[in-house]
Amino acid sequence: MSVPAGGNDAEDRRFIARIARGDGAALTSLYDRYGAMCYSLALRIAHSVPLAEDVTQEVFLAVWQGAGKFDPERGTVRTWLLAMAHHKAVDAVRRAEVRRGQPADEPAEGGDEVREPARPGNPGMHLGDPVAEEAWLTLQREAVQRALESLAPEQREVVTLGYFEGMTHREIAARTGAPLGTIKTRMRLALQALARALRSVETDAER
Amino acid sequence: MSHREHADSIGAYVLDALEPEERRAFEAHLRACPICRAEVDSLRAAAADLALAIPPALPSGRLRDRIAAIPTVARIESPPSPRPIPWLVRWPALAVAAALVVALGGLLASNIQMKSEMASMKQSMAMHQQVLTVLADPATKMTMLRGQEEMGRVTFVYNRQRNAGVLVISTMKTPPAGQAYQLWLLLPEPASAGMFKPQAEMHVVPVTGNIAMSKGIGITVEPEQGSPRPTSQPLLIATW
Numbered sequence: 001m002s003v004p005a006g007g008n009d010a011e012d013r014r015f016i017a018r019i020a021r022g023d024g025a026a027l028t029s030l031y032d033r034y035g036a037m038c039y040s041l042a043l044r045i046a047h048s049v050p051l052a053e054d055v056t057q058e059v060f061l062a063v064w065q066g067a068g069k070f071d072p073e074r075g076t077v078r079t080w081l082l083a084m085a086h087h088k089a090v091d092a093v094r095r096a097e098v099r100r101g102q103p104a105d106e107p108a109e110g111g112d113e114v115r116e117p118a119r120p121g122n123p124g125m126h127l128g129d130p131v132a133e134e135a136w137l138t139l140q141r142e143a144v145q146r147a148l149e150s151l152a153p154e155q156r157e158v159v160t161l162g163y164f165e166g167m168t169h170r171e172i173a174a175r176t177g178a179p180l181g182t183i184k185t186r187m188r189l190a191l192q193a194l195a196r197a198l199r200s201v202e203t204d205a206e207r
Numbered sequence: 208m209s210h211r212e213h214a215d216s217i218g219a220y221v222l223d224a225l226e227p228e229e230r231r232a233f234e235a236h237l238r239a240c241p242i243c244r245a246e247v248d249s250l251r252a253a254a255a256d257l258a259l260a261i262p263p264a265l266p267s268g269r270l271r272d273r274i275a276a277i278p279t280v281a282r283i284e285s286p287p288s289p290r291p292i293p294w295l296v297r298w299p300a301l302a303v304a305a306a307l308v309v310a311l312g313g314l315l316a317s318n319i320q321m322k323s324e325m326a327s328m329k330q331s332m333a334m335h336q337q338v339l340t341v342l343a344d345p346a347t348k349m350t351m352l353r354g355q356e357e358m359g360r361v362t363f364v365y366n367r368q369r370n371a372g373v374l375v376i377s378t379m380k381t382p383p384a385g386q387a388y389q390l391w392l393l394l395p396e397p398a399s400a401g402m403f404k405p406q407a408e409m410h411v412v413p414v415t416g417n418i419a420m421s422k423g424i425g426i427t428v429e430p431e432q433g434s435p436r437p438t439s440q441p442l443l444i445a446t447w
């Protein structure tokens with residue numbers, strides 16, 4: 001995106017190649033880079049520390065087992081990890097809801113149930129300098145927020161409910177009163193618009 | 208369904224917002240349709256960027272330990288099981304303990320004719336059995352003991368329905384000379400549940416007593432012969 005560091009995909013791909021060869025240290029390095037980001041996303045969706053931890057662990061287990069199948073043609077390592085984290089978090093929440101018949105607000109049973117307060121961290125970025133990392137992250141966050149705000153309100157709504165709340169298009173239709181089928185179309189248009197908005201942020205920064 | 212109809216699901220697919228059946232149908236189309244794959248890839252990158260808008264949370268150090276243990280745990284579990292056994296993945300310490308138990312079993316088998324070792328073997332076997340039985344049950348839970356964690360990393364694996372439990376000692380500092388660690392089950396009065404001296408390697412200690420009725424477990428330092436009641440505050444404790 002706008003600033004060169006962090007999403008250094010060539011470096012990330014080297015980690016993936018090492019993991020595919022069975023290098024356990026590379027898995028930890030990749031976690032140090034993206035673990036907090038995956039965890040923050042899972043926590044946002046699951047609202048439960050144990051569930052978010054399990055999801056993050058599942059993501060890195062999948063990386064360990066599937067690094068050889070990673071296809072750089074289809075996207076960056078970061079996108080791969082975050083897409084897995086999102087999918088697994090949504091799945092975990094839906095499984096918990098089915099089991100309980102209610103939203104999964106309580107941590108899963110067993111073991112370590114201490115909830116920890118969410119503290120600010122530096123998910124993923126390694127510029128070497130904490131101030132630079134923090135600044136980079138803030139820039140990124142602002143760029144994404146600007147892109148989100150540039151969407152039409154009904155598009156922003158489906159992206160927000162789908163991505164951040166993990167709702168299905170049916171649930172969103174029921175919640176918003178929009179006809180079933182409309183939401184799917186709207187989601188696609190919203191993501192297309194978001195992709196364009198993010199690209200324009202990129203070009204602005206490169207000028 | 209045509210490509211056009213399927214393509215309408217791309218956004219919902221990328222947002223993980225399809226119902227399970229719709230998802231399966233779309234994925235089947237995706238495998239056959241490079242046009243949809245290209246759009247999924249492009250929209251997925253945009254969706255992943257949304258994660259950057261989330262206020263960052265810092266995961267605990269124990270999560271990093273769990274990730275670092277994945278290579279070891281996955282090796283123990285492979286090759287036959289295509290899906291990892293959840294508790295093994297979730298609790299790497301236990302996986303290592305289970306591996307030790309398996310190793311112990313192998314040793315026992317090779318020494319089986321040595322009558323002089325029968326006594327200790329029986330004892331180990333009983334422990335081995337107890338660990339395996341507890342581990343095999345889905346009602347089994349685990350909890351990490353908290354408190355003076357610089358003293359050691361100890362996990363209690365227990366099953367209150369079976370009234371069974373084992374302590375997995377990952378690390379524990381050596382107690383002062385003439386003293387040992389004593390376990391206490393938190394019943395209305397603390398009840399002694401055994402003594403142990405830490406070993407260099409990770410090891411398991413069977414816990415005896417009324418686990419079913421207990422509300423927790425604690426570890427204190429006591430004279431080697433044990434105390435009828437705890438004489439100090441627990442170093443490590445877990446409650447449930």
Ligand SMILES: [Zn+2]
Binds near residue numbers: 242
């Ligand atoms: Zn298609």
